[in-house]
Amino acid sequence: MREIVVVFPGQGSQYVGMGKKLEADAAFNLFNKADQTLDFSLTTLMFEGPEDQLKLTKNAQPAIIAHSLALFAKLETILQNKNQKVSKVLGHSVGEYAALAAAKVLSYEDALKAVHLRGKFMQEAVAPGEGKMYAVMKVPEEIIRKACQEASKEGTLVMPANFNEPNQIVISGEAEACTRAIKWMEANHPERFRAIELNVSAPFHSSFMKPAAQALSKAFTQLTWNKNTTPYIANIDATEYAVGTDTETLKKNLIDQVTGSVLWTHSIKKLNANTLVIESGPGKVLKGLIAKINPELKVVCLDDDNSWTELEELL
Numbered sequence: 001m002r003e004i005v006v007v008f009p010g011q012g013s014q015y016v017g018m019g020k021k022l023e024a025d026a027a028f029n030l031f032n033k034a035d036q037t038l039d040f041s042l043t044t045l046m047f048e049g050p051e052d053q054l055k056l057t058k059n060a061q062p063a064i065i066a067h068s069l070a071l072f073a074k075l076e077t078i079l080q081n082k083n084q085k086v087s088k089v090l091g092h093s094v095g096e097y098a099a100l101a102a103a104k105v106l107s108y109e110d111a112l113k114a115v116h117l118r119g120k121f122m123q124e125a126v127a128p129g130e131g132k133m134y135a136v137m138k139v140p141e142e143i144i145r146k147a148c149q150e151a152s153k154e155g156t157l158v159m160p161a162n163f164n165e166p167n168q169i170v171i172s173g174e175a176e177a178c179t180r181a182i183k184w185m186e187a188n189h190p191e192r193f194r195a196i197e198l199n200v201s202a203p204f205h206s207s208f209m210k211p212a213a214q215a216l217s218k219a220f221t222q223l224t225w226n227k228n229t230t231p232y233i234a235n236i237d238a239t240e241y242a243v244g245t246d247t248e249t250l251k252k253n254l255i256d257q258v259t260g261s262v263l264w265t266h267s268i269k270k271l272n273a274n275t276l277v278i279e280s281g282p283g284k285v286l287k288g289l290i291a292k293i294n295p296e297l298k299v300v301c302l303d304d305d306n307s308w309t310e311l312e313e314l315l
Contacts, residue, residue: 088231
């Protein structure tokens with residue numbers, strides 16, 4: 001029987017108007033619950049903007065989780081009606097919180113509280129301009145790792161942050177160290193490549209995020225944690241964790257992820273070719289990445305107008 005794997009996108013997938021398509025669905029009630037949980041109108045930001053406020057890390061992260069889990073609630077109803085269930089879940093960066101909420105580790109409310117704080121702590125961890133992130137295209141993983149190693153000095157570090165797909169790896173760290181890493185690649189990698197600076201508020205998934213990881217670890221003590229009811233693949237090690245994994249391990253994976261790399265390419269490579277992948281969240285970012293990692297995988301994006309009809313046919 002074909003496996004059904006649900007994937008949840010990360011920051012950058014948000015857009016003004018996200019979630020409005022669900023207005024006629026029961027899942028739309030979750031948006032009101034999000035406003036009550038966070039004590040501000042997240043839905044106004046999601047539906048109306050302004051964009052510059054929505055893309056702030058502390059707002060973008062809960063907006064993506066709220067949208068992702070509302071889509072997942074609708075999906076769950078359909079799967080139950082078809083007598084089918086999700087085989088495993090995984091999320092890209094902050095999307096891992098949606099994945100764990102889908103696996104019943106966190107309640108909807110606690111997942112929103114966690115990512116709102118995560119976004120706030122990450123934004124506060126580094127002074128503006130100190131750190132940078134670059135998407136590097138068409139450079140092999142081993143060259144990128146070597147470049148980061150050669151460019152890092154005491155106090156000025158750079159490291160691989162996101163392994164998005166084989167030809168796109170993001171590096172993150174101190175601004176000058178990032179520049180040194182790119183210059184090292186120019187000198188030591190003979191083939192043409194591109195390095196694009198990302199418009200982000202901080203160098204995420206780097207050692208700069210240690211204060212955010214520490215603050216988040218304390219905040220986690222205020223949340224209720226349960227063992228996972230669905231297997232999930234963690235960002236930090238691309239390892240599949242079985243049903244019933246202890247909560248301390250689940251928490252540690254999320255804390256380590258703040259300063260560690262997102263092994264997305266490695267995680268998707270763990271899926272067999274016959275898997276039906278369902279992207280639950282705003283946009284189609286993950287569909288594009290997955291097509292480059294394993295084009296044999298069938299991906300349906302729930303934010304697409306025709307997706308629900310297509311899904312019914314596939315199921």
